[in-house]
Amino acid sequence: MVPGPARRRPTLTDVATAAGVAASTVSRAFTNPARVNAHTREHVLSVAARLGYAPNPAARALESGRTRTLALLVPDITNPYFAGVIKGAERAAAAAGLTLVLGDTQESASVEEQLVRRLGPSVDGLVLAASRLPDDGLRRAAEENAIVLLNRATTGVDCVVADFDSGTRQIVDHLASHGHESFVFLGGPAGSWSGARRWRGLQGSAAERGLDATRFGPYTPTLEGGPAAADAALAAGATALVCHNDMLAIGVLRRLAQRGVAVPERVSVVGFDDIFGADFCSPPLTTLAEHTRDAGARAVEVLVQQSRTTETASWVLPTQLVIRASTGPAPGR
């Protein structure tokens, strides 16, 4: 048994010859059952099965112009936040009989643009998760391809986003209920769309509830960004920290532990995302959960539907504050 480069796959024509019918009949037996006699069809299918025939997707794609393939571009595959998105997208794609191509944009707009260009022609549509592209770049991409944005929005492009308005209100309410009268937002990258939405939401809710909200940063939204963020907040005497995301929050938690600052006794810490690990870091993190799996799935569903309609829409997914041990009463209450 030579493990070599695979023997030649049987083609439509091979099946046709073997079954003693025309190629078109074989084709129709597969794609248009109503168009061929039940007997012939059965015969053809059995011959095809015997030969181990499988249609060549490239040939189909050539003819139809559709590849039955979707692309999902994420800024960083290893970021656990996107793991759920990927899973959801993969499931939804598989359920629709579509193939999912994955791309890692390395948090870079230029890599993202390049990937869109490279992948665009060979897929039926793309999901751009937390896209770094500028608005006009997105619109341009949307002219060439079917596109759905995930946690990013711009007019003229379909998008599915988490409900940050409700989410940030939940956070502020939670802090307020614990007697906190102010908090610091440890912000992520300057250009982050969701970061901006988070801060806007927090600010709004804080104003409503009469809390003082201050924004620090930007900080790298990774574990490594934690120390700088934590130290800055500590220096400012903050008692409640809302972090751009869980990565940063966990980094902050580690720094606080290192500096002997009791959480939640002296400061409360809140994150965003509820990533893997948020429930077993120490202390477990209070954080705003998105249903990332649903988000990924929804995005591909929207993409699949997209062809049928023409106006663009935006889909909002619920968020939920998961309260764990990293938040508690304001000091002195």
Add this chain to the structure above:
Amino acid sequence: MVPGPARRRPTLTDVATAAGVAASTVSRAFTNPARVNAHTREHVLSVAARLGYAPNPAARALESGRTRTLALLVPDITNPYFAGVIKGAERAAAAAGLTLVLGDTQESASVEEQLVRRLGPSVDGLVLAASRLPDDGLRRAAEENAIVLLNRATTGVDCVVADFDSGTRQIVDHLASHGHESFVFLGGPAGSWSGARRWRGLQGSAAERGLDATRFGPYTPTLEGGPAAADAALAAGATALVCHNDMLAIGVLRRLAQRGVAVPERVSVVGFDDIFGADFCSPPLTTLAEHTRDAGARAVEVLVQQSRTTETASWVLPTQLVIRASTGPAPGR
């Protein structure tokens, strides 16, 4: 601006017409520069650029039979262990100008088989990570497609595996150096190839070093599997626990904390994989690190090379014990 289903892409022929040359010339201008006059080529390329021409991958694939696409199948995309593998594979694929298709086998042999069948015809090769397929299933798949196994091995199929022999020896040495005279291996799923390798390695090294090794399980290798595993080990009076993987180990740590068992004072805990979170769980976990990113990258490199050679080979990647706070001296030393 209608966001509709994308305007028609210009084709080779469009470019040829616009440039006033034959299609073959345009084709060669792109793929075989030496074959056309530098002047013509430049002209063609500029026209192509003006029209925004990009070759149709499906047509190329039809002609050449190669899709310039690879598939990576993993048991569970959300398992952080595979995140590194995916990242490495994506990078390596992108570097080689290849597209990476991702599939989630949901830890199921049948889903995996189905995916291989579905994806096989449309890719140039597949990487099966921690495959659940039986040996003969793998060999059969390898007859149809170029295949590389990751952390799984069987004769007749290329594979890249972590160096479990050295890794398990490092673990046993570490425990022995802390005066442990025995340990319990909390095993994962019965059919797990890497689980078997791990246990075999542990057993061997334990025998060499004169330690007593016992295997418990199987347990589900997830956080949820932790409590049962921890309780069993506790009931047996174990003082050192080596867990099938970090997920299980972290689950075990949580259970031990819950039961008030001091780690590492009363029991030491070791994991496998060094996943995201292993360094910030509590206490941070001593674990055997694989270079998952390298592994993913190596797998696709092997796949890319594969066509050139015919005999199969196996590639061993180094492992390294990362010592953190979950292990310490045996009680009473």
Add this chain to the structure above:
DNA sequence: CGTCACATGGCAAGCGTTTGCCATTCTTTG
């Protein structure tokens, strides 16, 4: 029993590229 509609199968023309082969022109070389 002739007509017609319908069911069924086959033919052939693409889909966008690549590539073997031939024709033409331009260089070399003896």
Add this chain to the structure above:
DNA sequence: CAAAGAATGGCAAACGCTTGCCATGTGACG
């Protein structure tokens, strides 16, 4: 200066499949 090559461009045939259209055969209907 003739002849042999090189260089360059074009033609047309694939690659495997889908699909519009036509041909044939069948049963139904008047």
